Amino acid sequence: MITAGVSLDRLRYIFITHHHSDHDLEYGTLFYNAWAAKRLRHVDAYGPVGLRRMTGDFFDYMKFDIETRIVDEGVDDPRQLVKVHEFNRAGIVMQNADVKVTSVRVRHPPITQSYAYRFDAKDRSVVISGDTAYSPELANLAKGADILIHEAMYLPAIENLVKQNPVAKRLREHLLASHTSTEDVGRIAAQSGVKVVVLSHLVPGDDPSITDEQWSEGVRRHFGGKIIVGRDLMEI
Numbered sequence: 001m002i003t004a005g006v007s008l009d010r011l012r013y014i015f016i017t018h019h020h021s022d023h024d025l026e027y028g029t030l031f032y033n034a035w036a037a038k039r040l041r042h043v044d045a046y047g048p049v050g051l052r053r054m055t056g057d058f059f060d061y062m063k064f065d066i067e068t069r070i071v072d073e074g075v076d077d078p079r080q081l082v083k084v085h086e087f088n089r090a091g092i093v094m095q096n097a098d099v100k101v102t103s104v105r106v107r108h109p110p111i112t113q114s115y116a117y118r119f120d121a122k123d124r125s126v127v128i129s130g131d132t133a134y135s136p137e138l139a140n141l142a143k144g145a146d147i148l149i150h151e152a153m154y155l156p157a158i159e160n161l162v163k164q165n166p167v168a169k170r171l172r173e174h175l176l177a178s179h180t181s182t183e184d185v186g187r188i189a190a191q192s193g194v195k196v197v198v199l200s201h202l203v204p205g206d207d208p209s210i211t212d213e214q215w216s217e218g219v220r221r222h223f224g225g226k227i228i229v230g231r232d233l234m235e236i
């Protein structure tokens with residue numbers, strides 16, 4: 001947030017899609033660092049069941065520091081500043097004067113509580129897939145939206161990975177069952193009728209030899225709209 005030029009005191013809402021570590025690990029430190037920097041106001045955190053316990057456990061983990069700073073620095077108790085809203089089914093997650101947030105359950109085995117979010121603001125609608133295999137439910141959620149931010153997996157690179165390391169076979173099975181190939185991202189984007197698809201949560205995410213053209217070509221086979229390969233700190 002800081003590198004993107006977003007001040008920590010603007011942190012107001014947090015949306016978690018599912019409880020895998022690459023989505024949760026910095027949840028606590030996000031609002032906690034804002035609090036320690038005396039920039040935390042009120043935060044509403046939304047996510048699937050398990051979020052309340054995780055938040056409580058994080059505060060337990062930091063208990064000594066919380067109690068020290070309250071006495072030593074006279075700061076507000078952060079446990080009063082974070083409000084958790086957890087859910088276990090699709091529907092309206094949150095609504096205020098600026099935005100309506102709806103969710104749909106997506107396919108990310110073995111996790112059953114994995115969600116995509118749709119944000120409808122006055123001037124645009126944005127859908128974020130979260131982690132999912134090919135999910136027609138997601139295409140429905142994204143109907144008529146302006147932008148679909150979808151996770152993407154580049155299959156040729158996964159095959160190379162397995163060739164080099166036979167142990168990666170099991171990883172390959174997990175990836176194929178719970179993530180979406182670029183071709184299938186194209187299918188979902190076409191079904192939803194969005195104008196722009198942004199590829200995100202790239203798997204593999206650590207292979208700079210895969211060009212934007214390679215990421216895009218599978219999507220383009222099915223989708224005629226604009227394709228953007230998402231990169232850290234990119235502004236759209």
Ligand SMILES: [Zn+2]
Binds near residue numbers: 018020108131
């Ligand atoms: Zn995941």
Ligand SMILES: [Zn+2]
Binds near residue numbers: 020022023131201
């Ligand atoms: Zn993930």
